[in-house]
Amino acid sequence: xxxxxxxxxxxxxxxxxxxxxxxxxxxxxxxxxxxxxxxxxxxxxxxxxxxxxxxxxxxxxxxxxxxxxxxxxxxxxxxxxxxxxxxxxxxxxxxxxxxxxxxxxxxxxxxxxxxxxxxxxxxxxxxxxxxxxxxxxxxxxxxxxxxxxxxxxxxxxxxxxxxxxxxxxxxxxxxxxxxxxxxxxxxxxxxxxxxxxxxxxxxxxxxxxxxxxxxxxxxxxxxxxxxxxxxxxxxxxxxxxxxxxxxxxxxxxxxxxxxxxxxxxxxxxxxxxxxxxxxxxxxxxxxxxxxxxxxxxxxxxxxxxxxxxxxxxxxxxxxxxxxxxxxxxxxxxxxxxxxxxxxxxxxxxxxxxxxxxxxxxxxxxxxxxxxxxxxxxxxxxxxxxxxxxxxxxxxxxxxxxxxxxxxxxxxxxxxxxxxxxxxxxxxxxxxxxxxxxxxxxxxxxxxxxxxxxxxxxxxxxxxxxxxxxxxxxxxxxxxxxxxxxxxxxxxxxxxxxxxxxxxxxxxxxxxxxxxxxxxxxxxxxxxxxxxxxxxxxxxxxxxxxxxxxxxxxxxxxxxxxxx
Numbered sequence: 001x002x003x004x005x006x007x008x009x010x011x012x013x014x015x016x017x018x019x020x021x022x023x024x025x026x027x028x029x030x031x032x033x034x035x036x037x038x039x040x041x042x043x044x045x046x047x048x049x050x051x052x053x054x055x056x057x058x059x060x061x062x063x064x065x066x067x068x069x070x071x072x073x074x075x076x077x078x079x080x081x082x083x084x085x086x087x088x089x090x091x092x093x094x095x096x097x098x099x100x101x102x103x104x105x106x107x108x109x110x111x112x113x114x115x116x117x118x119x120x121x122x123x124x125x126x127x128x129x130x131x132x133x134x135x136x137x138x139x140x141x142x143x144x145x146x147x148x149x150x151x152x153x154x155x156x157x158x159x160x161x162x163x164x165x166x167x168x169x170x171x172x173x174x175x176x177x178x179x180x181x182x183x184x185x186x187x188x189x190x191x192x193x194x195x196x197x198x199x200x201x202x203x204x205x206x207x208x209x210x211x212x213x214x215x216x217x218x219x220x221x222x223x224x225x226x227x228x229x230x231x232x233x234x235x236x237x238x239x240x241x242x243x244x245x246x247x248x249x250x251x252x253x254x255x256x257x258x259x260x261x262x263x264x265x266x267x268x269x270x271x272x273x274x275x276x277x278x279x280x281x282x283x284x285x286x287x288x289x290x291x292x293x294x295x296x297x298x299x300x301x302x303x304x305x306x307x308x309x310x311x312x313x314x315x316x317x318x319x320x321x322x323x324x325x326x327x328x329x330x331x332x333x334x335x336x337x338x339x340x341x342x343x344x345x346x347x348x349x350x351x352x353x354x355x356x357x358x359x360x361x362x363x364x365x366x367x368x369x370x371x372x373x374x375x376x377x378x379x380x381x382x383x384x385x386x387x388x389x390x391x392x393x394x395x396x397x398x399x400x401x402x403x404x405x406x407x408x409x410x411x412x413x414x415x416x417x418x419x420x421x422x423x424x425x426x427x428x429x430x431x432x433x434x435x436x437x438x439x440x441x442x443x444x445x446x447x448x449x450x451x452x453x454x455x456x457x458x459x460x461x462x463x464x465x466x467x468x469x470x471x472x473x474x475x476x477x478x479x480x481x482x483x484x485x486x487x488x489x490x491x492x493x494x495x496x497x498x499x500x501x502x503x504x505x506x507x508x509x510x511x512x513x514x515x516x517x518x519x520x521x522x523x524x525x526x527x528x529x530x531x532x533x534x535x536x537x538x539x540x541x542x543x544x545x546x547x548x549x550x551x552x553x554x555x556x557x558x559x560x561x562x563x
Contacts, residue, residue: 016376
């Protein structure tokens with residue numbers, strides 16, 4: 001397992017970004033200070049997608065559940081640095097399990113509920129878990145049945161009714177207070193210890209595990225806390241699965257920092273989501289761009305809901321449409337915060353204070369953002385960054401020149417778990433992480449603008465074109481529910497521009513209706529799509545990102561049939 005070297009630990013601690021608090025410490029402090037405050041709320045439809053009645057737990061009640069589970073894990077032989085591969089939906093037990101593991105020094109490696117044997121087999125080979133934890137009931141899934149054949153020598157643990165023979169039923173298992181206290185005393189957890197091993201979103205080949213310590217997560221929190229203007233005791237609605245940067249580093253860390261109330265939601269259902277906003281009265285939430293575009297354009301759905309409690313919605317994972325960001329601010333008084341992050345430790349966040357103009361906030365990120373350090377006085381950047389030409393060369397300093405973003409600093413992981421070759425490929429010789437993302441400097445050097453993924457660039461007649469730039473503009477098209485731009489092979493130009501779209505109504509959308517709209521936004525002519533493909537829905541991965549390569553493959557298959 002890769003952990004920070006002594007030199008990095010020293011520098012990060014001296015900088016004020018790393019310290020001695022663990023997730024368990026942060027939670028215990030909140031429980032002691034606010035035992036009766038509402039800590040955690042299940043989704044109202046929990047029984048439909050999983051099992052059991054929705055829970056509403058105070059900090060004292062959640063702390064008791066954390067201790068029970070932690071004691072049960074100790075009795076079952078789970079100890080410090082043992083890995084738990086966990087496949088659970090967003091239910092209160094998942095949150096309790098995280099903090100139980102933090103208390104005993106175990107490692108949580110969370111897997112998406114949609115994953116099946118192909119992905120799980122790869123994860124097991126990488127992380128070598130001591131136990132696999134899942135629910136006995138999840139709508140549309142058989143996690144026990146899928147995982148059981150893969151668990152050679154790995155203990156099966158479950159939450160939910162009718163646990164299989166031989167499994168440890170964590171819903172009912174009694175903890176051992178004496179054994180837990182003895183373990184904690186004998187096995188102190190360091191904030192530099194690895195706490196999670198999350199996974200990159202790609203699912204082809206062997207997945208990449210991303211180890212992160214307590215300090216890695218805490219260093220990420222400051223930017224989101226400030227950009228979203230989180231206040232003490234805030235209510236936060238979390239619809240993203242508890243498996244990645246947005247959910248753990250975003251909502252969960254803000255919840256811990258504010259000693260607030262976290263409201264869970266899963267799987268995404270617009271009706272349930274709006275009902276939770278109306279009844280639980282959150283101050284902030286997160287949502288993918290496609291959902292926000294849909295909500296803003298569905299006046300009937302918005303009229304039936306009550307969003308008046310919301311101050312902020314954070315969004316990311318894909319370019320934001322300026323029309324959407326402006327629409328939420330002007331029509332509903334809700335600030336959209338632009339987020340760009342990754343499990344490896346990338347974390348750029350643009351709030352209203354960083355960029356008041358909603359149109360610009362949709363595409364810009366602070367280049368030199370400073371935040372309050374958790375273990376030091378004053379403010380400082382929590383990430384260092386530079387742009388380097390994709391083919392190599394000196395760092396870029398001029399506005400408007402695309403380059404690969406490279407980062408380093410206290411938020412950044414140290415390397416992929418049990419994958420030295422992939423780690424070596426991901427880092428430069430001088431220690432910078434290659435994100436694979438193309439950015440350009442903007443606004444006189446104060447901001448970055450996302451251009452696209454290095455591998456997704458369309459090269460038409462020798463000119464580089466960012467598909468994300470076109471997607472972003474089309475996010476405001478009144479006839480399109482979704483749009484995805486990609487390259488098509490061309491014998492003359494090398495590549496041309498294809499566009500897959502989902503119409504907002506029943507009728508097809510013509511190429512002229514798309515290109516006229518883009519011309520109206522003053523897009524260069526050579527960037528206009530040249531072939532349209534109508535889809536019923538765009539394929540997305542488990543983090544709700546459109547799978548551009550799969551869209552392209554589907555379009556090429558259509559062309560082959562036409563040939």
